[in-house]
Amino acid sequence: MLLATEGLTITLPGGVPVVHDVSLEVGAGEIVGVAGESGSGKSLTAQALLNLLPAGSTVDGAARFDGKDLLGLDRRGWQSVRGAGISMVFQDPTAALHPMLSVGTQLTEHMRRHLGLSRRAARARAVELLDQVRIPDPERTLRSYPHQFSGGMRQRVAIAIALAARPKLLIADEPTTALDVTVQAGILALLSRLRDETGLSVLFITHDLGVLSALTARTYVFYAGRVLETGPTPAVLSTPRHPYTAALLGARPHGATGTGALQPIPGSPVIPGAAPPGCPFEPRCSYAVDACRTAPPELARTGPDRYAACPVAPELEVSA
Amino acid sequence: MSASVAAAGEAPAAARRRPRVPHLVRFLAKRLAVTVGLLWGVTVVTFALVHVVPGDSATANLSEQALNDPALVAAYRARWGLDQPVYVQYLRYLWNLLHGDLGTSQQTGKPVLSDLAHYVPATMELAVPSMVLALLIGTAVGMLAAVRHGRATDQVVRVGSLLGLSTPPFWLSLVVLYQFFYLLGVSPSGGRLSTDFSPPPTVTGMYTVDSALAGQWAEWWDAVQHLVLPVLVLTCLTVATLIRFVRSAMLEVLSTDYIKAAHAKGLPGFTVLRRHLLRAGLVPVITVSGLAFAALLSGTVLVENIFGWPGIGQYAYRSATALDLPSILGVSLFVALVYTVVNLIVDLVYGLIDPRIRLS
Numbered sequence: 001m002l003l004a005t006e007g008l009t010i011t012l013p014g015g016v017p018v019v020h021d022v023s024l025e026v027g028a029g030e031i032v033g034v035a036g037e038s039g040s041g042k043s044l045t046a047q048a049l050l051n052l053l054p055a056g057s058t059v060d061g062a063a064r065f066d067g068k069d070l071l072g073l074d075r076r077g078w079q080s081v082r083g084a085g086i087s088m089v090f091q092d093p094t095a096a097l098h099p100m101l102s103v104g105t106q107l108t109e110h111m112r113r114h115l116g117l118s119r120r121a122a123r124a125r126a127v128e129l130l131d132q133v134r135i136p137d138p139e140r141t142l143r144s145y146p147h148q149f150s151g152g153m154r155q156r157v158a159i160a161i162a163l164a165a166r167p168k169l170l171i172a173d174e175p176t177t178a179l180d181v182t183v184q185a186g187i188l189a190l191l192s193r194l195r196d197e198t199g200l201s202v203l204f205i206t207h208d209l210g211v212l213s214a215l216t217a218r219t220y221v222f223y224a225g226r227v228l229e230t231g232p233t234p235a236v237l238s239t240p241r242h243p244y245t246a247a248l249l250g251a252r253p254h255g256a257t258g259t260g261a262l263q264p265i266p267g268s269p270v271i272p273g274a275a276p277p278g279c280p281f282e283p284r285c286s287y288a289v290d291a292c293r294t295a296p297p298e299l300a301r302t303g304p305d306r307y308a309a310c311p312v313a314p315e316l317e318v319s320a
Numbered sequence: 321m322s323a324s325v326a327a328a329g330e331a332p333a334a335a336r337r338r339p340r341v342p343h344l345v346r347f348l349a350k351r352l353a354v355t356v357g358l359l360w361g362v363t364v365v366t367f368a369l370v371h372v373v374p375g376d377s378a379t380a381n382l383s384e385q386a387l388n389d390p391a392l393v394a395a396y397r398a399r400w401g402l403d404q405p406v407y408v409q410y411l412r413y414l415w416n417l418l419h420g421d422l423g424t425s426q427q428t429g430k431p432v433l434s435d436l437a438h439y440v441p442a443t444m445e446l447a448v449p450s451m452v453l454a455l456l457i458g459t460a461v462g463m464l465a466a467v468r469h470g471r472a473t474d475q476v477v478r479v480g481s482l483l484g485l486s487t488p489p490f491w492l493s494l495v496v497l498y499q500f501f502y503l504l505g506v507s508p509s510g511g512r513l514s515t516d517f518s519p520p521p522t523v524t525g526m527y528t529v530d531s532a533l534a535g536q537w538a539e540w541w542d543a544v545q546h547l548v549l550p551v552l553v554l555t556c557l558t559v560a561t562l563i564r565f566v567r568s569a570m571l572e573v574l575s576t577d578y579i580k581a582a583h584a585k586g587l588p589g590f591t592v593l594r595r596h597l598l599r600a601g602l603v604p605v606i607t608v609s610g611l612a613f614a615a616l617l618s619g620t621v622l623v624e625n626i627f628g629w630p631g632i633g634q635y636a637y638r639s640a641t642a643l644d645l646p647s648i649l650g651v652s653l654f655v656a657l658v659y660t661v662v663n664l665i666v667d668l669v670y671g672l673i674d675p676r677i678r679l680s
Contacts, residue, residue, distance in 0.1 A: 075589075084586055090581060098582070114586060
């Protein structure tokens with residue numbers, strides 16, 4: 001496995017626990033999805049993998065990447081992993097690109113450092129990269145600034161920047177959420193093509209289940225800082241074994257009810273630090289039994305390569 | 321007309337390149353027009369204010385004995401044109417101004433223009449190093465506090481800048497004079513040069529520059545020693561505001577995604593600070609530095625009076641207390657001119673570092 005976390009637990013400054021006991025794996029050349037509502041801890045998990053959490057946060061458990069123990073890295077160790085081992089694409093490219101530095105500078109500064117390239121070689125590779133992410137006129141783009149591009153083009157630039165130092169794993173944190181639907185499809189196709197061409201692994205974070213089925217092989221479903229279900233994406237999305245996954249699918253527009261009516265999940269999401277002692281979804285769950293109320297259920301095998309953190313694990317069907 | 325049309329048709333490349341330079345030219349022309357309007361406004365307001373103030377130039381300048389002699393007072397008024405109606409005085413002033421004549425100072429008896437030429441360099445010799453020091457220290461310390469947000473360094477800087485902000489400059493001037501001149505005796509008491517030296521040959525009017533140009537190093541060292549305390553006070557006065565401003569501007573930048581993205585690229589912390597944080601954080605700092613320089617100039621009035629520094633601040637103070645209208649107007653025009661020039665520089669620098677402004 002390229003990346004494997006075990007029992008990853010994140011506590012923000014002030015002692016609020018936000019992510020509990022998360023174990024996830026990403027293989028080489030694999031695109032893995034992380035799904036969940038906002039506030040489910042999926043972005044914080046990603047930031048922990050790059051040591052980007054706010055100062056004063058603590059991360060417990062284990063995280064191994066490419067043979068290295070991530071949580072034991074010092075400052076220099078992180079500098080060599082960031083960009084060259086794991087890199088990140090953010091949700092809003094307008095906010096994630098420096099408004100006052102040229103695309104060329106932002107594309108080559110870390111590339112030169114990690115790959116030891118000369119200015120000229122770095123520029124040549126930058127042109128190649130822009131070509132790879134399908135940006136027309138790469139030479140001119142290098143001299144341009146982010147504000148001169150559309151949102152979709154900016155995200156392509158951001159992806160090129162993330163790939164510049166040849167990382168093995170790309171963490172994409174809702175990279176299409178801020179973009180138009182038509183532009184979104186282009187970015188997804190790009191990521192999928194990059195995986196095929198370069199053997200890149202991608203950890204794709206989203207709240208959009210439709211995007212998952214189009215792109216990912218396996219999916220982790222997050223809720224209240226826990227993984228509630230995981231397995232091959234098509235299986236998880238068609239026959240969910242955790243009531244939360246089913247509810248999430250039902251809450252999707254044009255979803256399971258077949259009438260096109262929106263099916264809201266009853267109750268409200270868990271507030272960090274005020275989680276119930278048992279399963280975080282128990283107060284909103286119509287399948288809950290006594291066992292759900294005492295301790296958070298462990299992930300248990302429900303099928304080939306499938307796990308759900310639910311003692312009931314009802315057989316559910318989502319009719320598309 | 322037809323020639324220009326033909327030329328445009330023949331040279332499309334030149335036409336495409338054209339908008340670049342004229343853009344800046346148009347910007348500068350607009351600024352110049354605004355400046356002229358502003359200076360005119362300054363003459364109106366200053367004229368009006370001086371005439372609204374309950375006081376009389378004659379009573380302010382003539383001795384009590386002279387005031388008892390109506391003929392003398394009348395002669396004084398006639399000499400300075402004060403017997404004319406206000407609008408005549410104003411129009412006459414404006415007419416002279418358009419011919420480059422700022423009038424004659426009632427205080428010094430010399431043309432205001434030559435007074436300004438004498439006093440302005442002295443003030444610049446104080447203000448420019450103070451501003452440069454304040455900008456350097458303010459940026460460095462403010463940035464340090466932002467990076468160490470919430471930790472001990474940040475707390476010390478915050479308390480320190482608050483202290484600096486609430487210290488009146490006149491009090492600070494007296495304290496440093498007491499400490500370094502009276503108690504320690506390591507600093508001169510005031511003025512620009514010790515009495516054993518005569519001013520270097522005038523080139524710029526700034527003694528440190530002129531003495532260096534003339535190779536008079538003893539004079540140079542003496543002039544530098546005289547500069548230290550007033551520059552120190554003016555720097556303190558300006559730096560506290562700048563530190564607080566830089567700190568909050570940098571904190572805002574530090575919370576952005578692009579700083580996070582820079583770290584996620586594996587750049588060393590110092591590179592992120594220098595290339596990514598500093599550049600973005602400086603934009604608001606440059607904007608406020610124009611205001612800071614203005615505040616610094618008004619601070620020179622007090623500081624120059626305490627340190628016996630024959631600069632524009634002292635000149636302004638004396639002219640104001642003597643209701644010396646031509647001098648007051650001269651100083652006002654000069655200060656207004658400095659404001660507009662500083663703001664012009666601020667806008668140009670702004671465009672220089674921010675491509676979003678430069679390219680639009």
